[in-house]
Amino acid sequence: MNNFDIDTVMAELEKHFTQVRTPVVDQIQIQTKDPFKVLVTTILSARTKDETTSQAAKKLFEKVKNIDDLEKISAEELDSIIHQVGFHNAKTKYLKQLPSVLKEKFGGKIPSEIDELLQLPGVGRKTANLVRAIAFSLPAICVDVHVHRICNRWGYVQTKTPYETEMELRKILPERYWLTFNSYVVAFGQNLCTPRKPKCNQCPIYNQCARIGVKE
DNA sequence: AAAACGGGGGC
DNA sequence: GCCCCAGTTTT
Numbered sequence: 001m002n003n004f005d006i007d008t009v010m011a012e013l014e015k016h017f018t019q020v021r022t023p024v025v026d027q028i029q030i031q032t033k034d035p036f037k038v039l040v041t042t043i044l045s046a047r048t049k050d051e052t053t054s055q056a057a058k059k060l061f062e063k064v065k066n067i068d069d070l071e072k073i074s075a076e077e078l079d080s081i082i083h084q085v086g087f088h089n090a091k092t093k094y095l096k097q098l099p100s101v102l103k104e105k106f107g108g109k110i111p112s113e114i115d116e117l118l119q120l121p122g123v124g125r126k127t128a129n130l131v132r133a134i135a136f137s138l139p140a141i142c143v144d145v146h147v148h149r150i151c152n153r154w155g156y157v158q159t160k161t162p163y164e165t166e167m168e169l170r171k172i173l174p175e176r177y178w179l180t181f182n183s184y185v186v187a188f189g190q191n192l193c194t195p196r197k198p199k200c201n202q203c204p205i206y207n208q209c210a211r212i213g214v215k216e
Numbered sequence: 217a218a219a220a221c222g223g224g225g226g227c
Numbered sequence: 228g229c230c231c232c233a234g235t236t237t238t
Contacts, residue, residue, distance in 0.1 A: 046234045049224060053233090086222040090236075124235045144233050162234090186233060195231085 004154055004208050010177055010184070012204045017187035035110035036066055038135035043094055043122045048086045056082045067108055071099035094122030112136040125163060133179055141169045142182040146189030153193065155210030 040060070045053040060081050064070050070078075079092045101120055102108055110131070111117055117128035129140040143166040151157045157168040173181060192199045198214060200206055 042233095043235095047232060048222090048234095050233070052224060084223065086224080086232090087220095087235085088222075090221060094235090122235065126234060130233090142233090146233070182233085190233085 004156055004210070006156070006172075006174065006177070009154075009205050009208055010181075012208075013184040013188055014180075016204050017184050017191070033135055033137075035112075035131070035135035037061060039110050039120070039123075039131050040064075040070075040095065040098075042127045042130050042134075043098075044082060044085050044091055046087065046091075046122070046127065052085055056085045067099045067102055070095060091122060094120075097121040110135065112138060114140070125166065129166070130182070133182075137179070139175055139178050141166050141173065141178050143169070144182070144186065145195075146186045146193075147182060149195060150185055150189055150193050153198075153209065153212050153214060155212055 037057070041053065041057045044057055044060075060078075063077075063081070064073055075092055075096055078095060079088060082088050082091060082095075085091060098121060102110065105119060106116065112132055112135070114125070114128045114132060117123050117131055118125070123131070126142055126144050129142040132138050133140040133142060143162040145162070147169075148159070148162045148165045151165055151169065152159060156172070157165055159165045159168055169181075192203055200209075200211065200214065203209070
């Protein structure tokens with residue numbers, strides 16, 4: 001039934017989903033690993049499509065390249081640039097608060113620890129972990145809805161909340177997979193292992209999966 | 217624990 | 228038109 005083996009699963013995910021899609025921050029990362037840009041992009045990306053986030057971020061970075069630029073830009077202009085991302089009213093507010101919080105608490109530098117990142121406006125656990133992983137190449141497990149759903153579906157964890165999933169994965173997921181896990185699982189979750197009607201008949205790891213909660 | 221925030225894309 | 232969505236904050 002459930003022959004779940006994380007090495008087999010990761011090998012299959014690498015084989016099938018490396019090229020499919022990467023998080024928007026990875027697209028930005030091609031150009032820079034600048035923690036400021038990674039942080040801003042990641043805040044903008046919350047529950048927003050990558051393509052939309054990417055367009056807004058690129059436009060924004062033409063005018064705003066660092067904390068000082070962000071401090072100077074007016075809320076109106078900022079909003080006009082990022083209006084196409086979802087929740088832009090809240091995100092405009094967060095970005096306007098960001099420079100003062102960074103300067104007062106962290107000496108104007110982007111912090112790399114989770115507890116520090118969580119003090120920034122608009123940054124929750126998912127964003128904090130993603131910034132830590134992408135901008136600083138430090139161990140982090142980024143749990144979004146895909147990771148939470150799929151790890152439970154596999155039977156790899158049995159958890160109620162994304163936070164519990166993160167804590168459990170910290171214990172059982174080999175650290176060599178931490179940086180890539182989210183990208184692969186998200187690509188897998190978008191293309192095959194969708195919330196409803198997953199394409200189990202096409203799944204390369206069908207025999208690894210407990211299919212908990214899957215209606216076929 | 218539940219509601220609120222929001223525009224974009226698939227069908 | 229309707230349904231879904233790579234979260235975080237506020238009530």
